[in-house]
Amino acid sequence: xxxxxxxxDERPSLEELLYLLTADPRIGSVxxxxxxxxxxxxxxxxxxxxxxxxxAIDVVFLDINMPGLDGLDLARLLTGFARPPLVVFVTAHxxxxxQAFDLKAVDYVLKPVRKERLAEAVRRVVERATPEQxxxxxxxPVHEPDPDHIPVELGGVTRFVAVDDITHVEAQxxxxxxxxxxxxxxxxxxxxxxxxRWRSRGFVRIHRRHLVALHHIGExxxxxxxxxxxxxxxxxxxxxxxxxxxxxxxxxxx
Numbered sequence: 001x002x003x004x005x006x007x008x009d010e011r012p013s014l015e016e017l018l019y020l021l022t023a024d025p026r027i028g029s030v031x032x033x034x035x036x037x038x039x040x041x042x043x044x045x046x047x048x049x050x051x052x053x054x055x056a057i058d059v060v061f062l063d064i065n066m067p068g069l070d071g072l073d074l075a076r077l078l079t080g081f082a083r084p085p086l087v088v089f090v091t092a093h094x095x096x097x098x099q100a101f102d103l104k105a106v107d108y109v110l111k112p113v114r115k116e117r118l119a120e121a122v123r124r125v126v127e128r129a130t131p132e133q134x135x136x137x138x139x140x141p142v143h144e145p146d147p148d149h150i151p152v153e154l155g156g157v158t159r160f161v162a163v164d165d166i167t168h169v170e171a172q173x174x175x176x177x178x179x180x181x182x183x184x185x186x187x188x189x190x191x192x193x194x195x196x197r198w199r200s201r202g203f204v205r206i207h208r209r210h211l212v213a214l215h216h217i218g219e220x221x222x223x224x225x226x227x228x229x230x231x232x233x234x235x236x237x238x239x240x241x242x243x244x245x246x247x248x249x250x251x252x253x254x
Contacts, residue, residue: 001025001026001027001028001029002026002028002029002058002059002122002125002126002129003027003028003029003030003056003057003059004021004027004028004029004031004044004057004058004059004060004061005030005031005032005033005039005042005043005059005061005085006018006021006030006031006032006033006060006061006090007032007034007035007036007038007039007060007061007062007063007066007071008032008034008063008066008090009034009035009063009066009067009072010031010063011034013063013111014032014034015032016113017032017061017090017113017118018030018032020113020115020118021030021118021122022074023115024118024119024122026122026123026126027122028208030042030198031057035066035067035068035069036062036066036068036069036070036071036074037068037210039060039062040069040074040077041127042055042057043057043060043073043078043081043084043085046085047081047082054107054173054246056083058086058125059085059086059087059088059106059125059129060072060074060078060085060086060087060088061088061090061109061121062075062087062088062089062090063089063090063091064089064091064093064096064100065091065092065093065222071089072096072099072100072103075089075100075103076103076106077088079095079103079104080139085203086106086125086128086129087103087104087105087106088105088106088107088108088109088121088124088125089105089107089108089109090109090111090113090118091108091109091110091111092111094110096108097246101174101188103164106121106124106125106128107120107121107124107125109121112220120151124234141160147163148162148163148164149161149162149163150163150166150178150187152185152186152187161178161180161185163201164196164201164213165182166178166179166180167179167180167181167213167216167231167232167234168210168211168212168213168216168231168234168236169191169194169203169210169211169212170191170209170210171190171191171208171209171210172186174190175187175188175189175190176189176190176191176194176211177232179231181232191209191211194211195211198211202214202215204242204245204246205242206229206236206237206238206239206242206246207236207237207238207239207242208239210236210237212229212231212236213231214249214250214253215253216231216232217229217230217231217239217250218230218232220247220250221235227240227243227246229246
């Protein structure tokens, strides 16, 4: 089972996080730390005891806004360790998500913490953990993701967007922006992963930056050798390397 360290300078928040983590069957043990400096001391002590040592820590659930050394500072220090614990940020601030994931955080959970959302973060930790870190947690059944929906976060609430409602997807670094007729959502999934996952659902790559749902393409436009598609009210360019495949697929479209 996973051995966790929860770090928060606000005692009520720390106690709530400890309570929720203790209730998760994939968490074998959890300790609390009131600030990042204390957490760093415990992590150093854990690393000295070795991966299987009595003080080992597999994952740190880490607040960001703390006096002195803050959560981002601590995570930045951990990137220099040979065998650092995994990191999940638990914070009331939405503005640091990009920095958090640049520091290889497994997840970014917004306060107030909901049991279901924290359970999803633990699931992601289990997926990323080494065999030594996973232990019996790897043998605890985890629900398979719903293939018809994708979870997105908006204002600290996880919503499920129907894949059939997604018109196109835009690459933004290691993230992807999902476009629907009602707006867009940023998810931490590379475009290449979504291309592979949704190929059988009629999504096709038209450009290095765009993945489009065939059934949402309204027009194919040719203009002086340039090819584009109309998706809703948005016109998207089609690269030369993808033009032939796209035209063939559109010709076969029912």
